[in-house]
Amino acid sequence: MFSLSYPKKRAQRLRSCKWSRDLFAETCISPKNLIQPFFITEGNNIKNAIDTMPSIYRYSVDNLIREVEKAIESGIKAILLFPQIISDKKSSNASEACNINNLICRAIREIKKHNFDIGIMADVALDPYTLDGHDGITDSNGKILNDATLDILCKQSISLAESGCDVIAPSEMMDGRVGRIRDSLEQGGFYNTKIISYSAKYASNFYGPFRDAVGSKNFLKNSSKDTYQMDFRNAREAIYEVGLDISEGADAIIIKPAMLYLDVISLVKKEFNIPIIAYQVSGEYSMLKIAGEKGIFDTDSAFIESLISFKRAGACSIITYAAIEMAKKLAFYR
Ligand code: PBG
Secondary structure (H helix, E strand, O other): OOOOOOOOOOOHHHHOOHHHHHHOOOOOOOHHHEEEEEEEEOOOOOEEEOOOOOOOEEEEHHHHHHHHHHHHHOOOOEEEEEEOOOHHHOOOOOHHHHOOOOHHHHHHHHHHOOOOOOEEEEEEOOOOOOOOOOOOOEOOOOOEOHHHHHHHHHHHHHHHHHHOOOEEEEOOOOOOHHHHHHHHHHHOOOOOOEEEEEEEEEOOHHHHHHHHHHOOHHHHOOOOOOOOOEOOOOOHHHHHHHHHHHHHOOOEEEEEOOHHHHHHHHHHHHHOOOOEEEEEOHHHHHHHHHHHHOOOOOHHHHHHHHHHHHHHHOOOEEEEOOHHHHHOOOHHHO
16 A cells, blocks of 8 residues: 655655645534533522632523523534532432422523523433432442432433423433433433433543532542443443443433543444544543643643544544633634
8 A cells, every 4th residue: 555655755745834734634623513511500690610620610590691602602502511509409319300490400491591502411410419429329338229310310301301401411320221211201202302321431530620510529528430430441341331322222422531532432433323422521621721821731722632632533522611712713623
């Protein structure tokens, strides 16, 4: 194949001017590929800084609307909402998760009133609602109760769908959840509610700032999620997890974290014909932001390089806390 050798072939020829680098670029990215997560909190006119996530805030529902408008103006097609639940409403059976008047359901209904052209996604997991910060309910020894959790996840999904949520994103890694949630949605008449499952979600160190943001960190203490989230030594196991979720009714899947898991994205892409979303998680975001603030590199260029790497590996879209900021800076990469 490579019969041409130097100097007949010079790899630098096509790189030598900007127009030819652009003409032959294999990967492009547009604001349409980005999903912006938002943290929401109770109250009015609130915009709370999150210590471990520079430039990211928790918004009260009234202030969130303006931020959603900014996302739309920048060409973003979907948002992902996470509630910070006050301690009084947390419980061992996470009942607040199913309350149709809980914070996230109210936020969804409020956004929907505006008839915006943007998809609303919400996590299905119990960690904002449980007393121990776990994604499912636990027994007295702290062991996850998979099957009992499924019933709650189905109710949580129906409350979200009833409030107008477009995409249910199961993120708690319980076995059998996608199938059960799909059945519940069908029974409830929510035929077009999409399930985008976090199929390959690793027990990662990089969720730290997120747990700060939603306030589950102090509840979780030093307990790990190793018994239900994936072991980061495994890549091929992701194929199995994704296969299960597809067969249970997932419309697209999420791989998370993203930067350290490009091999997983590429492996899944080779195996399945289903849209893949890469989730650049809170720890990845803060690492890039804080390193940029220290002058270690140019923050924007480093973010763009990371986003391109997800697409290069095979992701079609990316969840990133820098979505709105980066959407404005992608002109050269569309
Ligand atoms: C909850 C959930 C987590 C994240 C998204 N949904 C944290 C966790 O599993 O502990 C992490 C997102 C991020 O770090 O940005 N199940």
